Structure formats: structure tokens, C-alpha cells
Amino acid sequence: MSACIGSSAAGARTFTATSSQGLLLMAEMTFIAPALRLPIVMAVANRAISAPINIWNDHSDVMTIRDCGWIQIFVENGQEATDMSIIAFRIAEDKNVMLPVILNLDGFTLSHFIEPIIFPEQEKVRRYLPAYETTHKLDIAKPISMGLLGAPEVYTEARKATDDALVASKSRIVKAFDEFADIFGRKYNLVETYRAEDAETIIVLMGSIAETAMTAVDEMRDAGQKVGLARLRLWRPFPIEELRAAVKGAKRLAIVDRHISLGFPEGPVATEIRALLFHDQDRPRISNFILGLGGRDVPRDHFKYIVERAEELGDAGRQGHYEMVGVLE
């Protein structure tokens, strides 16, 4: 990551990829790239972290650097991983954004699988993604200093400036998604919903397990259950309004985390959504399910189970603590 920061600071379009322990090894530097406003793109093949040693899929690697200040996107399948690797540069290098982007793709499930995709045509990619021009770089002819000391008189303002930039990037992300649709015909939203319009229970999750969840939703719908799905594609900046719109009218949310915040009774996705909806008049009942850790298979029955458990709580029940699905105790 230090080399990537140097490369980007010198004005080059910069990409890297990592996973699990490798991400943690560079965690220190990930917090620096956004503050320096360097539009690096990093693919993270999301994998578990030690111990015990495990190389399989969950979200615990990237959740450890949740607050690092990068734009963070979670993809669902190979097509989206491919498309987002192009879109990510378009977002990062937008003169109104100039922030690094983490492209989260589930380890093994997406990083090591072969599936048919529509490969974006070179000519269209050139049209969509122009050559990179930086706004600030290390230049012998016009020298600047980067990576400066921020004393107490200025650190607070510098951190606020980075947060403001990250929050403001949301509208430019939407624009980048829309323009991608215009050229390539594939439309992406910040939050995707599936059969959620009149759903009483909505499963909320991130990443590739959405495909299995959609099949489970179809089967539950066939059985007459009012169940839908909402998938966060954008994780940072958090799509507050879009998430609220996606779950509007639902009585219950069954929120899936693929990471444990050790010592806290909820995973980060559930905690954040609960906090966001807490002051809403008609907020849904929220229950949190942790599953799919370290490559544990997530079949359809997991989603049917969590819907049943969320409905069992009733209108007054409180879950109080995450439930770990499929754990042998």
C-alpha cells in the first residue's frame, strides 16, 4: 500500500489487490490514502482472518478497516466484479471525488470461480473512462509536500474535510453508475432490492450470498410468504436514504453479518442500520444473524430459517443478541 500511495502520488493510475492477513498487514497505510485524496482502486477478495488460520470467504478482513475512509463497494457476481473494476476508477478519479475505492468481492465465491460474463468492449471502456489526470501530484518542476503533520489546531478540520468528501461522493457514484448504464446497458443502484415492495420481512445483506437469497425469496414467495431482499452495494459512504427507501413499509428486517464484532451483541451491518432507523416513527423490528464465516456454506434454508426466526419475534419481541446460524454448540 505504501508503494501504491507513492505511485498514485506521482500521478499514475494505481490498482492493487489483497485479501485477509495481507489487508491487515497494510491496514496502517489504508487510512492515509483517502486523507491524501489519492484515487487508488483496491480489490479485496474478502476472506476470514486468523485465528484459526482460514483462507475462505467472509467479511471480517474489510470490517477491521471499516472506518478507513475509502469508498467501499460490495459486488454480487463475476459480471458486477468486472464492471465495478472499471466503474471504480471512474468514481475514484472524478475531480469532485478524488478518493480511493475498495472493491469488495467475496473470496473464492467470486475470486476463484469461473462463470460466463459479458466482457466490456475496449472502445466503450475508453469512452466511459478517459485517461487519468491527477489534480495534485509530486512533481519536481512544481514541488509540493504530502503526508504532513496535522497538529491539534488543524487535525479536526482535516478529518472533517475527508469525511465531507466521502459523504459528498455519493451523488458522483450514482452518476458513474447511471453513465455506465447509458453506455453498457447494465444498471447498478446503491441498494438493490428484490421482491421487496410489499414485503413484511426483508433480508438485508451484502455480497454474493444475495444470489442464493433471491432463490430462497422466490421459494418463500411461492409459499405465500411476504418476503423480500435488500442488498447494500455501497457500504461507504453509507447509502442512508436509499437503504431507508428500500426497507420502507417492512415490519421486520433480518440483517445478515458475515463478521463478528467480538464482544458486542451485533455485527456491524445490523448495528449501523439499527442506529440509522432508531429515530424513525415506524421503524421495523431488527434481528441480526451471523452466518457464512470462514467459508461456511450458506444454503437457501439459512435464509428461510432467519425469516422464520425474525417472524417468531412478533411485533413486541426483541432479539437482544445476534443469532449464529448453523453453529454447532
Add this chain to the structure above:
Amino acid sequence: MAKIKVTTDAAVKVGDIPLGFTAQPGSTRNFKTGDWRSARPALDREKCIYCGFCYIYCPDGVYKDMGPEEKYYQPDLDFCKGCGVCAAECPKKCIQMVVEEV
């Protein structure tokens, strides 16, 4: 609006932070770090042999060579942080660290 006015030692507005928190070269010179110091070096010129150890060992490079006529090195107290390395390394022990009085 809250009635209490919050005290702050903020020096720059959020909107005035330059993109990427960059600065022009040499701007550190404007940032006088000498006020971090709790003790300052005081030289006994009678004992000083003009060896240059203080000049070489100073981690902040604050010592200035006053030349072969004057035959001593003088610290720039705008930047000396009072670490005492010069006093510890001086072979003639002619630098004393004097506590700064506030």
C-alpha cells in the same frame, strides 16, 4: 442554537483545507516547534573546543556553525525541542540543559 459558545484553538476552516492536505515545500519552517521544549541547551564557551559534535548529533539540525572566528555552534531555539542529545554527546560536557521557566 445552543447558548454556550465552544472554545476552540482551530487554526484553519474545514473548507480551507487544501485537497489532500498538501503544502508548499519548506512550510515546516513556519511551524515553530521550539515551544514543545521543557529544557534548553546552554553552552559554556570557555570549555567549548568547537568539535562540532552538537552540530552533528542534533536530531533536528538546529545547530548553526558560527564560523572559525567565533568558534562555536549556536542552537536555533525556534526549533530546538530540548531533547538533550547535544549535552549528552558533548565530549567536554560544556552544554547544560537548563529548565525553561514559564
